[in-house]
Amino acid sequence: MRWTRRKEARPGEILDAALDLFVAKGFAATKMEDIARRAGVTAGTLYRYYANKEEIFKAVIRESLVPQLDEGEQLLSGFTGQTSAAELLEMVIRTWWRLIGATRLSGIPKLVIAEASNFPELARYHREQVIERGEKLIGRAIEYGIARGEFRPMRLEVAVRVICAPVVMAMLWKHSMPQCGEEFEPEPYLDEVIRTLVQGLAATPSP
Amino acid sequence: MRWTRRKEARPGEILDAALDLFVAKGFAATKMEDIARRAGVTAGTLYRYYANKEEIFKAVIRESLVPQLDEGEQLLSGFTGQTSAAELLEMVIRTWWRLIGATRLSGIPKLVIAEASNFPELARYHREQVIERGEKLIGRAIEYGIARGEFRPMRLEVAVRVICAPVVMAMLWKHSMPQCGEEFEPEPYLDEVIRTLVQGLAATPSP
Amino acid sequence: MRWTRRKEARPGEILDAALDLFVAKGFAATKMEDIARRAGVTAGTLYRYYANKEEIFKAVIRESLVPQLDEGEQLLSGFTGQTSAAELLEMVIRTWWRLIGATRLSGIPKLVIAEASNFPELARYHREQVIERGEKLIGRAIEYGIARGEFRPMRLEVAVRVICAPVVMAMLWKHSMPQCGEEFEPEPYLDEVIRTLVQGLAATPSP
Amino acid sequence: MRWTRRKEARPGEILDAALDLFVAKGFAATKMEDIARRAGVTAGTLYRYYANKEEIFKAVIRESLVPQLDEGEQLLSGFTGQTSAAELLEMVIRTWWRLIGATRLSGIPKLVIAEASNFPELARYHREQVIERGEKLIGRAIEYGIARGEFRPMRLEVAVRVICAPVVMAMLWKHSMPQCGEEFEPEPYLDEVIRTLVQGLAATPSP
C-alpha cells in the first residue's frame, strides 16, 4: 500500500531516525534524505511534520530529553532525611546515567556542544529546559550535604559543575572514543567518579 | 625578500585562520573562502598548500596541540621527589590550563569530539599524539602519589580520566556556554576541581 | 439534501476561490492547497472537478467573463437611433466598467496578459470569446458614429483599440498600483477618458 | 578554454538573457538555469553576480529602463517655445515608442504589472525610477499646452494617465497578442492615438 495511516506515529519515527543520525554524524553532515530513508519515508514527507532541518533538531532535543528529566526529577523527589548526602549524590549520578547516559540520549550533549555556535537559540533552549533543571537537582543534593555538615561549604554553582563535568564527559567519550578504536567502559569510571566526589566533597574529618 | 618569508609563513597563516573559524563555527559551516580571506589570500591559494578542506582540518588539529604538549612535558619533567603529589597534580592541571585551556587551542577538543565520526582517522591521530601523551603525564603524577602513599590505590587508566574529565569539560564549556548567554568562569571552577580531586584521591587517613 | 446542492456548487466555489487567488498572486504563486482551503475543501478534492491546476486556470478565465459579456451585449443591444454616438460610447464604457471593471473580474486581463505566453491556447480562447465580442460591441458604436457623421472616418479595428486601451489599463492599474502604495481612482480617470475620446473622435466641426 | 576573462561583460549578458526570458515566460516560469544557458554560463555563475533571482529581476529593471529614460529626458528637454503643444505631445509619444516601445524593453511593463503583487518592493522601485519620471515628462507637455491655451484645462495627474494608457497598452499588446495568433501593428495604432489625443485634449474652438 502506498501509505498506511500513521500520522500519529510519524513524528516519533522521524525524530528517532534524526537522533541516531545527528548523534552519529553531526547536524550538518546529516542529510534530510538520510533521515527520511531511515524513518521509512521520502524527504518530502519530513516537511509535513517539521518546517525544516533545524526544527527537527529542536524537536529531537525537546521530545527526547525533557521527558527523561521529568522522570528523573520525580524519582529523586522522594528521598527522606534518612538518606545520607553521599548516598543521595550517588543516587543522582546513577539515575542520570541509567535514564540518559546508558541510552541513545547520551549522544545529545555532543550535538549541542558542537552546534552551539551555529544554533545559539537551540543551545539556549537546551540550557533552559535541560541543563538548568539538572543543575537544580544536583544543587539540592549538595545543599543538603552542606546543611547536614557532610559536605564542606562551597559555592553551589561551582560545585554543581564539578559534579556534572565527569558525567557529561562520560557521555561524550562514549560517543567519540569508539571512533578511534578505543573502548570506553562507563561503569568502573563512574564508580571511581562517585568515590572521588564523595570523598572530595566531604567535610574534613575533625581530628 | 619579504615574499620568501611570506611563502614559508603561508601554511601557518592558513592554519591559524582555519583554527579560528573551525573553532567558532565547526567544520562544515566554515567556508574555504572565509579561511582564505582571513589568511589574506584567495581561495585558490589554499590549494597550493593543502589538497582540500579535510586536509586543512587535519593539519589544524595535528599542528596545533602537539607543540604545546611538548612544552608541557618539558615543564613537568623536572619535578623532584620533594614535591608532594597534591602539588604535582595541581601543577599539571594549572599548566594544562595555562598552555592550552586559556588559549584558542581550547577549542580543539570540541572540534575533535564533534567530528570524530566523520574523521575517525583524525580522531585516532589526536588520541595517539595528544590524549595518550597527556594521559601519560597525568598517569605519572597519580602513580607517584600512590607510590608515596598520598593517593589511595586505584586503577590508573580510570583515575586518569577522572582527572581529565573536569579539565576537558572546562574547555568545552568555555566555547559552548557563551553561545547561550551564560558566562563560564574557569578560575573558581578549576580551584574547586583541584581541591576536590586532591581530597578525593587522597588515601584515607588512618584513624 | 444539502450535499447534493453542495456537489453541484463545488466547481463554482472552486473557481471562485481560484479567481481571487490567481488575481491576487498570479498563476504560479497560487498553491492548490490555498485554493482548496478557500473553497472549503481539501487539495485532493480539487482533482475530482479539474484535472490539474492549468485546467482550473483555464476554467476560471473561461467561465468568469463570458456571462458578463452576455449581459453587457444584451443591455447595449436595445439602443435606438435616438441616442447620439457620444452617448452610446459613454454608455458602453460605463457599462463595461460597472459589469467588469468595478468587480473582481477586473483582475482577469492582468492574468491573461501575464500568462499569454505560457497558455497560448487560453489566450486565443480569451481573444475569441471575450475580446472579439467586446470589440464588436465597440466597433458597432463607432460605425454608428461615423455613419451619423458624428465621428470622423477612421479604420474601425484601430479605433476600437484606441477606445479599449484606456479602459483595460484602468483594470490593470487597479490591480497593480495599490501594490506600490499608489492609489488609483477610476472615476475621475474614466470621466476624462470619455471626454477625451468623445472629443477626440468627433468629426471636425465644419467652420 | 574554461573561462575567458569577461567579468565585466557578464552582468550585462546575464541581464540580457534574463530580460528575454522574463518577458517571454514571466518571472516564476523562468528558471535560473535557462537564464544561465542563454547567457552562456552555468547556473552557479549567476550567483557570483546576483544574490538571487529577485535581484536579477531588479537589476533588469534598473539597468535597462533607467538609461533609456535618461536619454528620453535629455532629448525632450530642448524644445523651445516655438513648438506647439500638439507637436510636443506627439514628439513625446513617438520618442517613447522609439526608445522603449519598439525595443525589447517594451516587455517590462508586462512583467512589472504581472509581478507587482509578488514583488511589491520592485513595483515601488519601478514606479519611482521609471513611471514617476515618465509622468513628469508628460505632465510638462500638458501643462505647457494648457498654459498656451492649446489644451483645455484639466487635472494634470489624470490627463497624464489618459495619455500613458494607450502607449502602455501598445507595449502590452505587442507582447501578448502574438501569443494568440493576432498581429498587432503599432504604427497605425499610435497614429490614431496621437490624432485622438491631440484633438481630444484641445481647447474647444471658440465659435
Place this chain on the structure above:
DNA sequence: GATGAATGAGGGTTCATTCAT
C-alpha cells in the same frame, strides 16, 4: 606563485499530484 572566474555536484525545500482509506 597567486588569482578569481567558472564549474557542477549536491543539499534543502516546495508543491502539484496521487491514491489508500
Place this chain on the structure above:
DNA sequence: GATGAATGAACCCTCATTCAT
C-alpha cells in the same frame, strides 16, 4: 464523494574545487 498522507520531480541556491590567466 472526500480526505490528507505521501510522493517525487523540480527548483533555487551553496560552495569545494579547478584551471586559464
